[in-house]
Amino acid sequence: MSTMNVETPAAIPGTSNLMKLSLAALLVLALVAPFGLYPIFLMKALCFALFAAAFNLLLGYGGLLSFGHAAFFGWAAYITAHVVKVWGWPPEVGLAAGTAVAAVMGVVIGWLAIRRQGIYFAMVTLALAQMVYFVALEVKFTHGEDGIQAVPRGKFLGFLDLADTNTMYYFVLAICGLAFWLIYRTIHSPFGQVLKAIRENEPRAISLGYRVEHYKLLAFTLSAALAGLAGSLKALVFQLASLTDVDWRMSGQVVLMTLVGGVGTVFGPVVGAFILVTMENYLAQFGSWVTVIQGFIFVVCVLTFRKGIVGEIAELIRRARGEKSSGGGGGGH
Amino acid sequence: MYVIPLLGIPPQVLFGQLLLGLINGAFYAMLSLGLAVIFGLLNIINFAHGALYMMGAFGAWLMLEYLGIGYWPALILSPIAVGAFGVLLEKAFLHRIYKLDHLYGLLLTFGLALIIEGLFRNYYGVSGQAYDAVPDMLKGGYNLGFMFLPVYRGWVVVASLIICFGTWFAIERTKLGSYLRAATENPKLVQAFGINVPRMITLTYGFGVALAAMAGVLAAPIYHVSPLMGSDIIIVVFAVVVIGGMGSIVGAVVSGFGLGLIEGMTKVFYPEASNTVIFVVMAIVLLVKPAGLFGKSA
Numbered sequence: 001m002s003t004m005n006v007e008t009p010a011a012i013p014g015t016s017n018l019m020k021l022s023l024a025a026l027l028v029l030a031l032v033a034p035f036g037l038y039p040i041f042l043m044k045a046l047c048f049a050l051f052a053a054a055f056n057l058l059l060g061y062g063g064l065l066s067f068g069h070a071a072f073f074g075w076a077a078y079i080t081a082h083v084v085k086v087w088g089w090p091p092e093v094g095l096a097a098g099t100a101v102a103a104v105m106g107v108v109i110g111w112l113a114i115r116r117q118g119i120y121f122a123m124v125t126l127a128l129a130q131m132v133y134f135v136a137l138e139v140k141f142t143h144g145e146d147g148i149q150a151v152p153r154g155k156f157l158g159f160l161d162l163a164d165t166n167t168m169y170y171f172v173l174a175i176c177g178l179a180f181w182l183i184y185r186t187i188h189s190p191f192g193q194v195l196k197a198i199r200e201n202e203p204r205a206i207s208l209g210y211r212v213e214h215y216k217l218l219a220f221t222l223s224a225a226l227a228g229l230a231g232s233l234k235a236l237v238f239q240l241a242s243l244t245d246v247d248w249r250m251s252g253q254v255v256l257m258t259l260v261g262g263v264g265t266v267f268g269p270v271v272g273a274f275i276l277v278t279m280e281n282y283l284a285q286f287g288s289w290v291t292v293i294q295g296f297i298f299v300v301c302v303l304t305f306r307k308g309i310v311g312e313i314a315e316l317i318r319r320a321r322g323e324k325s326s327g328g329g330g331g332g333h
Numbered sequence: 334m335y336v337i338p339l340l341g342i343p344p345q346v347l348f349g350q351l352l353l354g355l356i357n358g359a360f361y362a363m364l365s366l367g368l369a370v371i372f373g374l375l376n377i378i379n380f381a382h383g384a385l386y387m388m389g390a391f392g393a394w395l396m397l398e399y400l401g402i403g404y405w406p407a408l409i410l411s412p413i414a415v416g417a418f419g420v421l422l423e424k425a426f427l428h429r430i431y432k433l434d435h436l437y438g439l440l441l442t443f444g445l446a447l448i449i450e451g452l453f454r455n456y457y458g459v460s461g462q463a464y465d466a467v468p469d470m471l472k473g474g475y476n477l478g479f480m481f482l483p484v485y486r487g488w489v490v491v492a493s494l495i496i497c498f499g500t501w502f503a504i505e506r507t508k509l510g511s512y513l514r515a516a517t518e519n520p521k522l523v524q525a526f527g528i529n530v531p532r533m534i535t536l537t538y539g540f541g542v543a544l545a546a547m548a549g550v551l552a553a554p555i556y557h558v559s560p561l562m563g564s565d566i567i568i569v570v571f572a573v574v575v576i577g578g579m580g581s582i583v584g585a586v587v588s589g590f591g592l593g594l595i596e597g598m599t600k601v602f603y604p605e606a607s608n609t610v611i612f613v614v615m616a617i618v619l620l621v622k623p624a625g626l627f628g629k630s631a
Binding site: 065067112113115116118119120122123124126127128130131134135137138248252255259287288289290291292294295296297298299301302303306 | 378426429430433435436437438439440441443444445446447448449450451452454455564568569571572574575605608609612613615616619620623
């Protein structure tokens with residue numbers, strides 16, 4: 001079975017203190033950030049961080065490379081935008097509807113894709129996501145090239161006015177925080193352990209009596225639902241759902257974010273998302289050079305930097321403590 | 334002339350679409366063939382295949398635009414140039430990752446595809462260029478009674494069949510091909526017999542890439558030569574590969590043409606689904622025969 005190199009932070013002694021410390025620091029940073037930085041930028045980064053973390057749940061802990069996660073992200077955005085704008089329902093219903101549709105899509109696509117492994121799995125998810133893209137292009141309610149524009153943010157639970165940018169920021173932060181907590185709990189639950197066992201040695205997991213298809217499908221569905229939640233939030237933040245969100249390039253971007261930050265690390269996807277969103281902001285004026293640079297980063301990451309930023313830092317800390325290297329980098333088979 | 338009523342569809346339309354399907358199928362077949370050859374030896378799914386197909390088409394266009402080189406020389410020169418570029422890519426990047434998980438090969442070639450596509454978009458935009466250098470003998474068409482056959486389109490189908498047969502022959506019936514098949518099975522053993530396997534791998538990649546580029550040149554007069562033409566087709570070709578399985582050359586060719594035809598039929602009877610039908614077939618195949626129609630079980 002294929003194995004991307006991964007960290008298991010829980011296995012490093014003394015990490016939990018470091019983890020708590022960095023969590024606390026992150027939380028403080030997140031709370032004061034809108035006073036120093038542009039809130040829309042922060043919200044975009046948070047949405048992508050959640051998207052990447054959802055993707056990483058599947059790749060980093062299940063060993064399954066999905067090249068079609070834009071399908072869930074983009075369709076959830078469309079559903080949320082439609083429910084909120086055309087049906088006039090409140091944002092919490094919109095988010096729930098988007099996430100639910102993404103979860104259902106996850107069940108169907110996952111059910112088909114887990115029949116194959118490794119690169120075939122990647123190709124199947126890419127192809128199915130492309131099919132879903134063409135559906136989005138054909139159906140009327142997505143408004144083709146225009147997308148669904150001017151989506152109202154509405155009032156959360158009837159009283160919290162999300163049209164206010166700062167309120168919206170803390171709303172997004174709270175939802176993402178909850179979702180990150182859910183992902184963290186999943187990774188460190190018995191379910192997460194079995195998932196890792198399947199990633200490391202699938203035949204052994206089967207011989208131990210685990211129904212690996214069930215675990216893979218559940219992980220895929222959870223990952224799809226959370227990717228959907230990220231897309232739904234994005235639709236509210238930018239008040240827009242468009243074809244860009246379901247495009248295969250979006251699937252590529254989330255792979256890149258996770259790869260840059262560190263596959264199979266808890267914080268990696270968040271770091272990667274912030275770096276790539278920042279980069280995109282500064283490079284927007286250079287047009288398609290962004291694509292070239294992203295391709296370049298892909299190549300560099302694969303050739304020399306497979307653990308990603310967080311993975312490399314974890315490795316440095318481990319070495320500084322004089323422990324054995326995890327040996328992931330060159331070892332995958 | 335009598336008209337056979339076929340569900341109310343005039344035969345001109347039906348056969349016209351079938352021909353279009355056959356042509357698309359020819360490109361699917363050539364591209365999935367190259368993917369299969371590369372995968373067999375390198376264990377890499379070449380995501381850059383679409384970008385290299387695009388480079389082949391652009392090669393022909395650039396040769397005409399700046400050097401005045403016509404269609405026939407370009408049909409040979411462009412694949413050679415792009416194939417040489419492929420050899421460089423293999424030497425510079427791909428050979429570093431053979432020992433890693435196969436997924437890294439997909440990611441690396443995805444990055445290369447982004448770079449190539451992005452560079453061409455920078456210089457040539459997304460709208461595409463027309464390539465009209467079709468030689469006189471391939472111009473015009475024949476009225477076959479039940480349909481009109483443009484000569485160039487017929488030529489593309491014939492040429493792709495020749496290319497596919499030639500590749501099959503080279504791999505299955507020649508000595509070099511037997512080395513290649515042996516190296517696919519067991520590279521270490523073949524190396525021990527004194528055959529330079531790393532060089533063979535490099536050349537195989539170059540050959541697969543040249544196949545893609547030749548498909549690109551053939552496509553240039555039919556479609557607009559656009560930087561996006563590669564990414565439009567590569568995902569469909571992936572679906573074709575999943576359907577056919579990458580085990581056999583014949584499988585890649587048959588499923589390429591077959592799916593092109595199915596796509597053409599869908600355009601006649603239910604045009605809304607013509608973009609998605611191949612993916613639907615893929616889903617059905619995954620349900621019925623997960624290893625693919627011609628695949629050995631993974």
